[in-house]
Amino acid sequence: MQKELANEKLILANIATGDQQAFGILFNFYRNKVYGYALAILQEETAAEEIVQDVFIKLWVKRQSLPIIENFGGFLRTIARNETLNALKKVALEQKKHQIANQNTTDIDSGTENEIQFRETKKLLETAIEKLPPQQKLIYNLCHIEGLKQKDVAQKLNISPLTVKTHLRDAIKSIKNFLIIHDEIKVVPLLLFFIK
Structure with a gap:
């Protein structure tokens, strides 16, 4: 599967x-990635399509601001x-409004469940990142949180692009292992979108 859109700039x-x-080319290339991510979180096809x-x-x-974006994937x-x-x-x-109107507090709010799951997933991911060795954590944050490209991180840290790639690969492996150990299989679709 093609990871980057040719002639994206x-x-x-x-x-x-x-x-x-x-715009149609951009849409056709990225729509399934956005849909897959939204579906993994919302668990509802119509809602994912709306996203x-x-x-x-x-x-x-x-x-009009698109040409100045350095990392479109991150954006x-x-x-x-x-x-x-x-x-x-x-x-x-x-x-919640519906619950109050019906005076029925025993029904589980699936929207709240999804939000709690999202928060728990995010918290677990943050914990996994915090447990990384300092250099791996720094490189992971620069690439995946700040959205810098690997070559830019290499320049910024004055190290080789290969070193950046190796640290990033090891960081992602450690994060996935941490999540598997904690039986959080539900976060795998989320990782497919956030970690590449």
Whole structure:
């Protein structure tokens, strides 16, 4: 599977001018990644499809700023994460209102369950990152939290790109092992989106 969109910078520049065909290329390349992430968290196909629409509408609205984005993949992940979290909060709020209206506090709020699961997953992931050796943690955070490219991290830390790649690979392996040990298989789809 192709990991990066060919001529992405050019496509983003064309989208900034209002090129709908270029936007279609971007949409077709990334929509399944956004959908897969949203579905893993929301557990509902229609809601995941709405997240895809919301994310790409937001991209179109902000299209003029796309050419200056250094790491589009990281930027897209951030938007998808925020939109999904907002959807979870909305579902939780609606179901809470419904519960109060029906005076039925025994029903489990699935929206709240999803939000709790998301928080627990995030907390577990943060714990796994904290347990990494200092250099691995630094490189992981620069690449996956701050969204820098591996070559930029190598320059910033004055080390070789191969060293960055090795530390990143080891960090991801350690994080996955930590999650497996803690029986958090439910986070695997989340990792497929956040860790690549």
